[in-house]
Amino acid sequence: MEQGRGTQSSRSVPMATSEPGQYEGAERVERSERRVRRGDIRDAIEQDILTGRSRPGEKLDEQALARRFDVSRTPVREALQQLASVGLIELKPNRGAFVREVSIGELIQMFEVMAELEGMAGRLAARRAGEGTIRRIRELLLACETAAASRDTDAYYAENGRFHAAIYEACGNAFLASEASRLHQRLKAYRRLQLRVPKRMEQSLAEHRRIVEAIESGDAALAERELKDHIAIQGERFADFVASLSVRDAAE
Amino acid sequence: MEQGRGTQSSRSVPMATSEPGQYEGAERVERSERRVRRGDIRDAIEQDILTGRSRPGEKLDEQALARRFDVSRTPVREALQQLASVGLIELKPNRGAFVREVSIGELIQMFEVMAELEGMAGRLAARRAGEGTIRRIRELLLACETAAASRDTDAYYAENGRFHAAIYEACGNAFLASEASRLHQRLKAYRRLQLRVPKRMEQSLAEHRRIVEAIESGDAALAERELKDHIAIQGERFADFVASLSVRDAAE
DNA sequence: GTCAAGCCTATTGTATACAAGATATGATCT
DNA sequence: AGATCATATCTTGTATACAATAGGCTTGAC
Structure with a gap:
């Protein structure tokens, strides 16, 4: 349910029906842009930060981003790593990703x-x-x-x-x-x-x-x-x- | 299988310890180098490159590295990403990681x-x-x-x-x-x-x-x-x- | 013998499952 | 009542399963 991709593949996932979507209320606008290109996620998050849509100090939720781009957390985490290496966000161990506060x-x-x-x-x-x-x-x-x-x-x-x-x-x-x-x-x-x-x-x-x-x-x-x-x-x-x-x- | 792991994940120390130390098992080197600290993998690969143990142009095999550190490919890939961002290696899409050739x-x-x-x-x-x-x-x-x-x-x-x-x-x-x-x-x-x-x-x-x-x-x-x-x-x-x-x- | 096309295999990329840490919450004791 | 400890729950981190792609290899035709 939460991963729209897996459901339409012919193979049956063992126990994939683990839990019904618990966060289905969040808007998922990107329905149309399936098949995101590699790097698109990174660019989109970056854009959000540079344009101020994501405020300094704000936490970036992996799951929410994964839902937004209709991918799993894996590529999202990858994108976050890259942004951290550029200095746009800070990755606090076991805490998550936060938009960096630049003084x-x-x-x-x-x-x-x-x-x-x-x-x-x-x-x-x-x-x-x-x-x-x-x-x-x-x-x-x-x-x-x-x-x-x-x-x-x-x-x-x-x-x-x-x-x-x-x-x-x-x-x-x-x-x-x-x-x-x-x-x-x-x-x-x-x-x-x-x-x-x-x-x-x-x-x-x-x-x-x-x-x-x-x-x-x-x-x-x-x-x-x-x-x-x-x-x-x-x-x-x-x-x-x-x-x-x-x-x-x-x-x- | 490729990962001879997972079976003996009997990590003791329930959670009763009120010690603030977060890496209590640092010196506990079971088998090879179990319980690697976060970042150790990165440092080790980096060291290999800087000391010339890994030659320029050489391909870094994810699975081999995973075996070497006794972890899954996930943290290895993470380390490789970081090294790529520093410029030490090059990640060719769908091809793998290669030690960068610096002219x-x-x-x-x-x-x-x-x-x-x-x-x-x-x-x-x-x-x-x-x-x-x-x-x-x-x-x-x-x-x-x-x-x-x-x-x-x-x-x-x-x-x-x-x-x-x-x-x-x-x-x-x-x-x-x-x-x-x-x-x-x-x-x-x-x-x-x-x-x-x-x-x-x-x-x-x-x-x-x-x-x-x-x-x-x-x-x-x-x-x-x-x-x-x-x-x-x-x-x-x-x-x-x-x-x-x-x-x-x-x-x- | 050479070349091409299609399968085979090895490896990367992504999803999901699971484990461990962190925070929130509630129960118990003083 | 307040504080503290225990637990529930949520989130991150890691392992594993699966999908997709690249490159090699085999086979067949010329």
């Missing part, structure tokens, strides 16, 4: 590291980027400008991500690129928040232009500084934003 | 990133380290010197790890500290290799002294440079080392 101080520290990595990527990109790579970055800058011109924060947010990813790739250090992407992904939700700050999109765009200029001219030190500042500003803006909400702040 | 180029890239992070930690440590922290770092430098004096590479290797960890802590950015530790751990095996290079231990020690000096004097830029170079040299030495012994090595 403001911790976020600022993460932005600080991100700034360093982006700066490094910029420095290397300025030295190593070839003709085609630079053209691609230029294109993405243009896309950012278009999005900004139409005041479309969602589009800007998306193009911005692509812009930075292109720089990671351009640095010629695949490991750095993957580490930077990982952190970028991790800070996604908080980056987005800043776009609400008035004029931030325009400022960001101006910074992007200077970054491209520096990379194009091959000025490694400048590219490093511009990118580092670009991210550092985001960290500060984020801190401002938070401070404006909460008067008391323990941000070291 | 020399990739390793150099990792050292490059490591150098940046260590440099950052040094810079911040120079600015933020307090009285006690510096004393602690000094102590660890002394321990390195002692180990070096007695030509004990194993001891030096261990003290070196503590020395760097102390600097990570001193930087006042816990996130950076954890990221640096993660990478340090990842490069562990390759770091160790370098100590075989003649005079490397002495050079390393000299570099350590300059690093401590820079941090003590509060010279952030210098501390950053010294640490960065310290790691960069390791990357270069590593490349030299590999180049010197592998004419026949299928590097990449």
